[in-house]
Amino acid sequence: MEKQIADHLEGFGLADMFPQRLQRAMRLESYAAGKRLFTQGDTADTICFLVQGKLKVSMLSPEGKRLILAFKSPFDIVGDIEYVRHCPFINTVEAVMDTVVIRIPNELVRAEMADNTAWLQFLLETITHKFEMKSRAMNFNLLYSVDVRVASYLLSMTPEKPVIDSTSLVDMADLIGTSYRHLNRVLQQFERNGWIMKKRGTITLLDRKALLRQAGQNIYE
Structure with missing residues (x-):
């Protein structure tokens, strides 16, 4: 050691x-x-x-x-x-x-x-x-919209594997400073865009490049 x-x-x-x-x-x-x-x-x-x-x-x-x-x-x-x-x-x-x-x-x-x-x-x-x-x-x-914060959070939480636990969206909403309902709406839009997939308590990133474009930069880093 x-x-x-x-x-x-x-x-x-x-x-x-x-x-x-x-x-x-x-x-x-x-x-x-x-x-x-x-x-x-x-x-x-x-x-x-x-x-x-x-x-x-x-x-x-x-x-x-x-x-x-x-x-x-x-x-x-x-x-x-x-x-x-x-x-x-x-x-x-x-x-x-x-x-x-x-x-x-x-x-x-x-x-x-x-x-x-x-x-x-x-x-x-x-x-x-x-x-x-x-x-x-x-x-x-105050400076960035919720969709930008969500994209940045998803990118920051998946440095190796493109999967994040979604069992507590309330906690996720608190962490990025928004409401559960607003977070859920953004995630649903991301899923309709084909950027992520929500299934069985997980969120899988399908299009990292699109999320990077949405974030503009990985703001939380």
């Missing part, structure tokens, strides 16, 4: 940032699609580096609606804002596909890296980027 971690760090140009004693404390963890790494409000005691797979980041609004903030691909980091602020996890993070992360206990990072200039600069850059992405996500529902 140590060699795998070293290989990942080397591959992403991070090997020289972390001392060997900290690298030996790192753990490689795997998550199947749909499994949560963190839940909003949980105690934040680790930082995770995303080295393989894809993650979905969402938040629960004060009104009780869960909204997508971003999808993350390697290389990325989760838990960094909580590390800096000493606060609980502010978002829910789950795997979209089989995913691998390097997990590091916060207390060890603070002990080893508190005065490391390269690490502090790295945190500054990643957190600044996240606030930019969050600003875009919070304005997303």
